[in-house]
Amino acid sequence: MEDANNSYDLIIIGGGPAGLSAAIYGGRAKLKTLLINKGTLGGMADTTREIVNYPGTIKVSGPDLMGDFAKHAESFGVEFLKDEVVGTDFAGERKKVTTKKKKEFFAKAVIIAVGNEPRLLDIPGEKELQGSGVAYCATCDAEFFEGEDVVVIGSGDQAIEEGMYIAKFARKVTVIVLHDEGILDCNKVSAEGALRHEKMEFVWNSTIEEVLGEESVEGVKIRNIKTGELTEFPCQGVFFFVGMIPSTQFLKASRLEMDKRGYIPVSEQMETNLEGVYAVGDNRSKYLRQVVTAASDGATAAVAAERYIEEQDSFQLKVLQSEKKVLLLFFDAFNHESLEFSTSLEEVNLELPESYKIVKIDMATKKNLAHKYQIDKVPSVVLLEKGLEIKRLNCCTGKDKLKSQL
Amino acid sequence: MPLQQLNSNTFEEMIYDKGKPCLVIFSRKTCHVCKQVVPLLEELQPKYEGVFGFYYVDIEENAGLFQRFSLKGVPQILYFNEGEFQGKHAGLVDEEKVEEKIAAVQEA
Numbered sequence A: 001m002e003d004a005n006n007s008y009d010l011i012i013i014g015g016g017p018a019g020l021s022a023a024i025y026g027g028r029a030k031l032k033t034l035l036i037n038k039g040t041l042g043g044m045a046d047t048t049r050e051i052v053n054y055p056g057t058i059k060v061s062g063p064d065l066m067g068d069f070a071k072h073a074e075s076f077g078v079e080f081l082k083d084e085v086v087g088t089d090f091a092g093e094r095k096k097v098t099t100k101k102k103k104e105f106f107a108k109a110v111i112i113a114v115g116n117e118p119r120l121l122d123i124p125g126e127k128e129l130q131g132s133g134v135a136y137c138a139t140c141d142a143e144f145f146e147g148e149d150v151v152v153i154g155s156g157d158q159a160i161e162e163g164m165y166i167a168k169f170a171r172k173v174t175v176i177v178l179h180d181e182g183i184l185d186c187n188k189v190s191a192e193g194a195l196r197h198e199k200m201e202f203v204w205n206s207t208i209e210e211v212l213g214e215e216s217v218e219g220v221k222i223r224n225i226k227t228g229e230l231t232e233f234p235c236q237g238v239f240f241f242v243g244m245i246p247s248t249q250f251l252k253a254s255r256l257e258m259d260k261r262g263y264i265p266v267s268e269q270m271e272t273n274l275e276g277v278y279a280v281g282d283n284r285s286k287y288l289r290q291v292v293t294a295a296s297d298g299a300t301a302a303v304a305a306e307r308y309i310e311e312q313d314s315f316q317l318k319v320l321q322s323e324k325k326v327l328l329l330f331f332d333a334f335n336h337e338s339l340e341f342s343t344s345l346e347e348v349n350l351e352l353p354e355s356y357k358i359v360k361i362d363m364a365t366k367k368n369l370a371h372k373y374q375i376d377k378v379p380s381v382v383l384l385e386k387g388l389e390i391k392r393l394n395c396c397t398g399k400d401k402l403k404s405q406l
Numbered sequence B: 001m002p003l004q005q006l007n008s009n010t011f012e013e014m015i016y017d018k019g020k021p022c023l024v025i026f027s028r029k030t031c032h033v034c035k036q037v038v039p040l041l042e043e044l045q046p047k048y049e050g051v052f053g054f055y056y057v058d059i060e061e062n063a064g065l066f067q068r069f070s071l072k073g074v075p076q077i078l079y080f081n082e083g084e085f086q087g088k089h090a091g092l093v094d095e096e097k098v099e100e101k102i103a104a105v106q107e108a
């Protein structure tokens, strides 16, 4: 049930850099804003030891930068809730969000900023040996492998950078790479560093099929994808960095459009296919997934949401709650006929004993309203009384016939 | 409420001498997964007040304890009853898994 306590202008799902930036803009625009985040604030950026490419901060730790983002949002009056969103209902004008702790919240607009999560390979031994040699976080676990042999799977930025960090502790780090010799998916600087690194070795054209060991990791089974050859490789630790998948599973039932992998396509304003619902940061289809682009997305979406809410509110006030009867006129600035009709309608209105309030809607920019009233051509006129539709006018007539309809 | 911290002396006392059913999370300050799991335990703790113990070991301050269980990585939640090891959870877990395990330990 909706009441004053669970009702907001804007709900942001996810508190990484994208969600926090949206919160800063939303809060500053005086929208009543709630940010729901399941983990630690700062998301993926909070797990990053060092960020050296966020403009204006030459070098900063992820948690420090994200701490500042969060403080900034808080200073503009944003409310924070630590919980996980598990269900949504985006069909109506009031968007509903349900959390794991069985709470419900309502808002006029929702911004989705849930980011990515590490992909699991789902091979035998991976789950069973988690915490007993299988690991996903170098900052957390690297030093438990002091003087031991560690295997890293993957060759993206994360795999190579984390691999080099693990090499500070391990005796040897062996990186398993899908590609031909010398080809790594990561950035050039890291690739050069890793290929030269005396503690790092590479196994090319390969993947792993199984993590071996009873109580703890004793080795991995490596498959060469070119020759099909299988080899057992002894090691005490295995770090998986095999890419990310968007955390958008919980939105499957919402009619929100997603691509095959679960990324949400959006417009330049971060609008999804559902009105009043926006997607920002790593969980949307995009070219560059970084803190700076996440922040930019968040700002754009919050401003777009603010305008959308303002439109909704003003429509509510001017049209749905109007004392006078309303003529809702749909026009298109590029359609001459609809502009002429608009003039005639205004003239006729002045001649009536009791005039109507005319509200003009530009089809090109107010697609949502056109959709709501199922308008497919201009000009179109809907007559409303106290927000309810009384009738539609036949617009293809002269002034007299128009007058007789009113 | 923060979890009660154990060192190697109090660990002996709580786990082996008292022998009450309990869990111990091995954690460290700089690990982001720990930062998600520890609050979850703090929230569950009051529900089990008096029937199931919740403890915390900082592995940087108590490296010996960590090595004794030959753990590789944090966070790890170890479960005990009557001084006997009953199993563990490694990495990110949710409250349902923890509650299931607590129930299993209580029944055993």
Ligand SMILES: Cc1cc2nc3c(=O)[nH]c(=O)nc-3n(C[C@H](O)[C@H](O)[C@H](O)COP(=O)(O)OP(=O)(O)OC[C@H]3O[C@@H](n4cnc5c(N)ncnc54)[C@H](O)[C@@H]3O)c2cc1C
Binding pocket: A013, A014, A015, A016, A017, A018, A019, A036, A037, A038, A039, A040, A041, A042, A043, A044, A045, A046, A047, A048, A050, A051, A052, A053, A054, A083, A084, A085, A086, A113, A114, A115, A116, A158, A247, A250, A280, A281, A282, A283, A289, A290, A291, A292, A294
């Ligand atoms: C190892 C590593 C190093 C990196 N280094 C850099 C770097 O140096 N510079 C840089 O610019 N970028 C870097 N990045 C990328 C950067 O971290 C991401 O692009 C950025 O964090 C994306 O922000 P986001 O807000 O979209 O998502 P995220 O940061 O992933 O945040 C999403 C948040 O949503 C929460 N969430 C998920 N599902 C739900 C739900 N159902 N309900 C509630 N909350 C939910 C999550 O817990 C999380 O807090 C790095 C990434 C990694 C993995």
